Amino acid sequence: MSASSEALGPQLDFLLQTPLIRERGGESLQRQLLHRIRTAILDGRLPPGCRLPGSRTLARELGVSRNIVTLVYDVLGTEGYIDLSRQGTRVAALARPRAHARARRDSASPTLARRSDRIQKTVLGAAGPLAFAPGVPALAQFPRAAWKRCLDRALQQSDVGVFDYGSPQGEPALRTAILRHLALARGVHCDAEQVVITEGAQEALSLCVQLVTDPGDTAWIEDPGYRGGQTALACGDLDVIALPVDAEGLRTTETDWKMRPPRLIYTTPSHQFPMGSVLTASRRLDLIEKSRDHGAWIIEDDYDSEFRHSAEPLAAMQGMTPNAPVFYVGTFSKTLFPSLRLGFLVLPDALVDRAAPIVGEMLRGGHRHEQLALAQFMESGEYGKHLGRMRRLYRSRRDALKAALAEHLDVPHTVTGGDSGMHLTVHLPAAFPDQSVARAARKNQLAPLPLSQFSLRSQSSHNGLVLGYGNTPESSFAPGLRRLVHVIRTSGSLEANKYG
Structure with a gap:
């Protein structure tokens, strides 16, 4: 020793x-x-x-x-x-847990909350910069120099208080800039007290659920529909009813209102995601009036209504009638860039007095520097100029993608959407299973999403691909579609051979 x-x-x-x-x-x-x-x-x-x-x-x-x-x-x-x-x-004498082997990932493993079973799992992971990824704006076209000037100015003109917690509802300057923009561009009627700044649209959706529903309440959602909306309702322990979408948007019947009246309705009326239809004026007004009659609330998710290609942007549901029972939700993720993580919620006027103190307890404020910069970006006119440039760019990309699909996609298909936004939906025969196609496409550096994953029904009748063109340049359309056609053919079932 x-x-x-x-x-x-x-x-x-x-x-x-x-x-x-x-x-x-x-x-x-x-x-x-x-x-x-x-x-x-x-x-x-x-x-x-x-x-x-x-x-x-x-x-x-x-x-x-x-x-x-x-x-x-x-x-x-x-x-x-x-x-x-x-x-x-x-x-010291310590309480020592028994040694355990690493838990196996099977039914014997610890379980999550039951509500987690109702959250649909994403078929594919994040797409990054891959071609045809939906929901991503033209990142290279963002005016970084103008944005940096607003950031620098916001920091220079602020005292050290900007690093402290701010108002839970958000910076007053940004709330005012948003309401001015919404009044002019979207016909939204509100005052600054109704505007709440959130961390993206997802927090706004969750806030709506928490404010007006109790576990077990019934909620309606479009089918197929936005997965973020589905998740927000599922996390609220709501009884979620999927209602169909047609060329005129969300379709409801008298039987629906009689047999399963909702407490909350989620819809994307200006550009239905992912089908691309527009909720007609008659259906909008009917939805508002029926909601009043049944004590229901509507979430109007206006996520990319700024990019309407065939005409001026449609007026929002929120401003169609006085005191509409509508939560208006928007985000800057599509108009600016996703990592900004700033969205907003316009509370119904009837709820402001009761909801505002509750919102103050649920939120803590934050991103004050970015909020002040965004307020300057909007008030200076930079935001409006950027939207105008992006409308022209996305209109050109939409036309180019439609032409490329007509030239290169030689299997039976139909295309919907395209009047607004940054994506087209390509409907395919069931012989070409969309989830198999999407998985194989990812291996070929392409990122369309399977249409069926946006349906709440386990056996969805919807089969196709959602192709984003916001962040994909036109020069990538033809070579990308040639690879996609090869993927579709090789991923299809034997029945697909009759199209070959």
């Missing part, structure tokens, strides 16, 4: 087996020693009651200063790993 081993005792040999690493810029000697002793206590090499050497002895054997050992012992004592007394330093 070495002199060092005799000094510390055989039970503490491990402290000397590997020297502490002295390296510039590396982990400190104190942190190394702390980790080494703490780990030994947790894994049982230093059992409860084991006596540790004095600080002077351990420092000498390790070749470090006594202060390092003293500080390590102080930390371990504060954390409860060791007991420090005049009689010596001993390992």
